[in-house]
Amino acid sequence: SVMEGDSVTLNTDDTDIQRNDQILWRFGHNNILIAQINRKNNKSKCHYNNAAGRFRDRLQLDHQTGSLSITNTRSTDSGLYKVTSTRTKSSLNTFNLTVYTRLPVPVISTGCSVLRLYKNCSLVCSVLNVGHVTLSWYKGNSLLSSISVSDLSISLSLPLEVEYQDKNTYSCVLNNPISNQTQHLDITQLCHTCSGRLIRLQSPM
Numbered sequence: 001s002v003m004e005g006d007s008v009t010l011n012t013d014d015t016d017i018q019r020n021d022q023i024l025w026r027f028g029h030n031n032i033l034i035a036q037i038n039r040k041n042n043k044s045k046c047h048y049n050n051a052a053g054r055f056r057d058r059l060q061l062d063h064q065t066g067s068l069s070i071t072n073t074r075s076t077d078s079g080l081y082k083v084t085s086t087r088t089k090s091s092l093n094t095f096n097l098t099v100y101t102r103l104p105v106p107v108i109s110t111g112c113s114v115l116r117l118y119k120n121c122s123l124v125c126s127v128l129n130v131g132h133v134t135l136s137w138y139k140g141n142s143l144l145s146s147i148s149v150s151d152l153s154i155s156l157s158l159p160l161e162v163e164y165q166d167k168n169t170y171s172c173v174l175n176n177p178i179s180n181q182t183q184h185l186d187i188t189q190l191c192h193t194c195s196g197r198l199i200r201l202q203s204p205m
Helices: 050-055 192-202
Strands: 008-010 022-027 032-038 043-046 059-061 068-070 079-085 091-097 107-112 120-130 133-139 142-149 153-163 170-176 179-185
Touching: 008 091, 032 050, 032 059, 043 059, 107 179, 120 133, 120 170, 133 153, 142 153, 153 170
Parallel strands: none
Antiparallel strands: 008 068, 022 032, 022 079, 032 043, 059 068, 079 091, 107 120, 120 153, 133 142, 133 170, 170 179
16 A cells, blocks of 8 residues: 555566566556566566556566556556466466555534533534545544545545533544544634633623
8 A cells, every 4th residue: 555646666476587588567457458578688668558548657667576666656546456477377466556645634613502502612523535534533542433434535524512611632633544634623712702602691781
């Protein structure tokens, strides 16, 4: 697994490669040929036609090891990669690559609750256009609630209600298997309007 924009190198099992071998790299369940190395004449070729066009100018081959490097990875590069030898006609190695998009910082918005004379502050932590992530609320280091999505979600949100005088530390965390983004909650700043309404409600006529 890699982060979008990073580079990744897929290696063959070099012990099975002979000097006269032709190495073929294929992508996806349709086994699209994306690159090949002819070790006999030390030549290589990347195929960018049709479905393989997504890799244009982003593939690099190592003649000695037969490895394939993908630069500036994209989420569309996720999938199955297979390397074979024309001599053995069997798979030398397979890779199931996942490229994760860079995570946005969660956004915390607020609204005052009508419960308990505005003593409570209703919060929503949200993110847009994310996939394969978990969105969570934490009180200190303790998990309060979370929601997960596997496919791409246009909008993901998670509510939380706190008292505006709460002195605990809260944070909203968005994470996938290889990275995370955290937004810390400033109750005083976000919930000050609720505090003002409570004061007005309690003031004598």
